[in-house]
Amino acid sequence: xxxxxxxxxxxxxxxxxxxxxxxxxxxxxxxxxxxxxxxxxxxxxxxxxxxxxxxxxxxxxxxxxxxxxxxxxxxxxxxxxxxxxxxxxxxxxxxxxxxxxxxxxxxxxxxxxxxxxxxxxxxxxxxxxxxxxxxxxxxxxxxxxxxxxxxxxxxxxxxxxxxxxxxxxxxxxxxxxxxxxxxxxxxxxxxxxxxxxxxxxxxxxxxxxxxxxxxxxxxxxxxxxxxxxxxxxxxxxxxxxxxxxxxxxxxxxxxxxxxxxxxxxxxxxxxxxxxxxxxxxxxxxxxxxxxxxxxxxxxxxxxxxxxxxxxxxxxxxxxxxxxxxxxxxxxxxxxxxxxxxxxxxxxxxxxxxxxxxxxxxxxxxxxxxxxxxxxxxxxxxxx
Amino acid sequence: xxxxxxxxxxxxxxxxxxxxxxxxxxxxxxxxxxxxxxxxxxxxxxxxxxxxxxxxxxxxxxxxxxxxxxxxxxxxxxxxxxxxxxxxxxxxxxxxxxxxxxxxxxxxxxxxxxxxxxxxxxxxxxxxxxxxxxxxxxxxxxxxxxxxxxxxxxxxxxxxxxxxxxxxxxxxxxxxxxxxxxxxxxxxxxxxxxxxxxxxxxxxxxxxxxxxxx
Numbered sequence: 255x256x257x258x259x260x261x262x263x264x265x266x267x268x269x270x271x272x273x274x275x276x277x278x279x280x281x282x283x284x285x286x287x288x289x290x291x292x293x294x295x296x297x298x299x300x301x302x303x304x305x306x307x308x309x310x311x312x313x314x315x316x317x318x319x320x321x322x323x324x325x326x327x328x329x330x331x332x333x334x335x336x337x338x339x340x341x342x343x344x345x346x347x348x349x350x351x352x353x354x355x356x357x358x359x360x361x362x363x364x365x366x367x368x369x370x371x372x373x374x375x376x377x378x379x380x381x382x383x384x385x386x387x388x389x390x391x392x393x394x395x396x397x398x399x400x401x402x403x404x405x406x407x408x409x410x411x412x413x414x415x416x417x418x419x420x421x422x423x424x425x426x427x428x429x430x431x432x433x434x435x436x437x438x439x440x441x442x443x444x445x446x447x448x449x450x451x452x453x454x455x456x457x458x459x460x461x462x463x464x465x466x467x468x469x470x471x472x473x474x475x476x477x478x479x480x481x482x483x484x485x486x487x488x489x490x491x492x493x494x495x496x497x498x499x500x501x502x503x504x505x506x507x508x509x510x511x512x513x514x515x516x517x518x519x520x521x522x523x524x525x526x527x528x529x530x531x532x533x534x535x536x537x538x539x540x541x542x543x544x545x546x547x548x549x550x551x552x553x554x555x556x557x558x559x560x561x562x563x564x565x566x567x568x569x570x571x572x573x574x575x576x577x578x579x580x581x582x583x584x585x586x587x588x589x590x591x592x593x594x595x596x597x598x599x600x601x602x603x604x605x606x607x608x609x610x611x612x613x614x615x616x617x618x619x620x621x622x623x624x625x626x627x628x629x630x631x632x633x634x635x636x637x
Numbered sequence: 638x639x640x641x642x643x644x645x646x647x648x649x650x651x652x653x654x655x656x657x658x659x660x661x662x663x664x665x666x667x668x669x670x671x672x673x674x675x676x677x678x679x680x681x682x683x684x685x686x687x688x689x690x691x692x693x694x695x696x697x698x699x700x701x702x703x704x705x706x707x708x709x710x711x712x713x714x715x716x717x718x719x720x721x722x723x724x725x726x727x728x729x730x731x732x733x734x735x736x737x738x739x740x741x742x743x744x745x746x747x748x749x750x751x752x753x754x755x756x757x758x759x760x761x762x763x764x765x766x767x768x769x770x771x772x773x774x775x776x777x778x779x780x781x782x783x784x785x786x787x788x789x790x791x792x793x794x795x796x797x798x799x800x801x802x803x804x805x806x807x808x809x810x811x812x813x814x815x816x817x818x819x820x821x822x823x824x825x826x827x828x829x830x831x832x833x834x835x836x837x838x839x840x841x842x843x844x845x846x847x848x849x850x851x
Contacts, residue, residue, distance in 0.1 A: 278756075279755040279756070279757060280755070280756070280757050321755050321758075337703075339703040339730035339732070342730060342732045342733065343730055343731070343732035343755070343757075343758055344757075345732075346732040346733070346735065346761065347731075347732050347755075347757040347758050347760070347761035347762075348757050349757075377733060622705065
């Protein structure tokens with residue numbers, strides 16, 4: 255694939271980022287793979303496959319595409335769409351077993367929330383190796399003898415990713431805004447669309463400016479700004495927009511109460527819609543719509559044997575494993591985003607969630623819930 | 638009709654699935670199931686793939702499904718219909734059929750499940766069904782298929798696209814009708830006994846048999 259089509263695919267699919275875009279499942283040969291070539295498995299979201307293929311250019315490997323219902327790896331695995339059954343299915347029904355003489359499969363690290371290593375190994379005999387978070391790190395990961403640096407394990411929210419999320423939200427929301435405007439407020443249509451795009455870009459690109467105050471501490475985990483009920487963040491934004499509107503109307507010498515009222519109302523609606531789940535649109539916070547964000551991970555030191563699965567799968571590098579003493583610690587516990595990957599993967603059941611009421615949610619409930627949920631968002635102690 | 642898409646909506650809230658599907662299909666799916674299960678005789682061993690909700694009585698049934706919530710519904714429904722220990726439910730995908738012993742089932746049935754599988758999975762499943770069926774054993778399937786007739790194909794998609802959009806909004810999943818199901822069944826070595834399409838040719842009931850040993 256040449257650069258131009260790669261860029262076009264990225265632009266179009268970023269606009270449609272909120273829709274699933276499934277591609278064919280099965281084996282894709284990269285270069286000229288042989289019996290010893292590595293096998294990498296990922297979900298069947300078209301943009302994922304496009305990017306992984308580009309990252310693997312010039313290498314000899316098998317890329318195994320499993321059914322994640324056309325959804326990206328992290329969302330699909332947290333939502334129960336990319337699960338054990340999909341991975342087992344890809345390994346058993348694609349014919350990969352006849353093509354290689356090893357049983358090691360590299361999975362994207364972010365699938366660890368929904369795919370359990372133990373289940374895959376016991377049902378297929380294949381050993382799961384957790385690869386890097388981002389496809390761009392795959393070549394170095396393979397060259398390093400399947401070792402990940404801490405950077406390769408951590409999700410980040412750089413400018414490009416923020417721009418991507420801004421576009422992903424702005425496009426569908428501006429479409430809806432335009433449709434509504436065409437019916438009720440025709441002359442303002444282009445301005446309304448511009449307002450949606452402007453606010454989306456402002457909110458996501460300015461994330462580093464306000465993101466630092468949003469550490470996950472205390473019972474309400476610092477979601478003051480994001481929390482819809484309190485609306486501090488939204489009020490500050492709205493206030494800024496209102497001041498801008500007044501300055502503009504005064505400068506343009508057409509100050510009128512009706513103008514401020516109409517656009518003040520429109521911008522309030524746009525801000526509320528865009529910030530509904532701003533936290534969940536970033537990879538560094540848990541969705542603020544789910545009460546899961548109030549859970550806390552605990553480490554049972556008596557059970558821990560330092561297997562370091564937690565360290566391998568944590569997208570926030572919360573864990574540190576002492577290889578000599580065979581113990582894990584959580585020096586960066588405050589960074590936790592409650593994805594549950596560590597709990598799902600721990601072979602000794604040494605990790606568990608506790609809810610704000612102090613009730614323990616054991617690993618088996620979390621596995622059941624994380625690995626196969628459909629439409630269910632909160633796990634309770636009795637589940 | 639696009640029963641499957643509607644089913645997908647309901648599946649996201651599995652506990653409401655049963656009542657909802659009966660309402661939406663006006664009992665049609667129940668009849669399809671009953672009709673599908675009618676060749677099953679007392680004492681036979683049956684595998685129900687993607688069981689959702691079980692049907693046949695008097696036989697020994699193993700129901701498999703990848704969705705534990707759907708299995709729970711099937712289990713409750715079996716209890717309500719006073720099924721005994723002759724029915725068991727296992728959370729298992731079609732890729733694990735390899736662990737079933739060869740020639741161990743009289744009947745394999747599947748309702749609205751093939752359309753949920755990928756091309757590789759369907760080919761693998763049909764091959765495995767042929768392996769685990771006893772000689773002379775039956776495959777009973779009812780599923781959404783892609784109509785061969787271009788006009789019907791267009792009508793099918795006109796009905797289907799809005800439903801797909803609604804399903805996506807509610808469940809964030811999409812589904813696909815099976816292409817060339819009878820050909821694929823034949824390719825797996827089974828002999829088609831009867832094909833019963835609806836008027837739009839987008840839903841068929843299919844009976845296929847594993848040939849007797851010569």
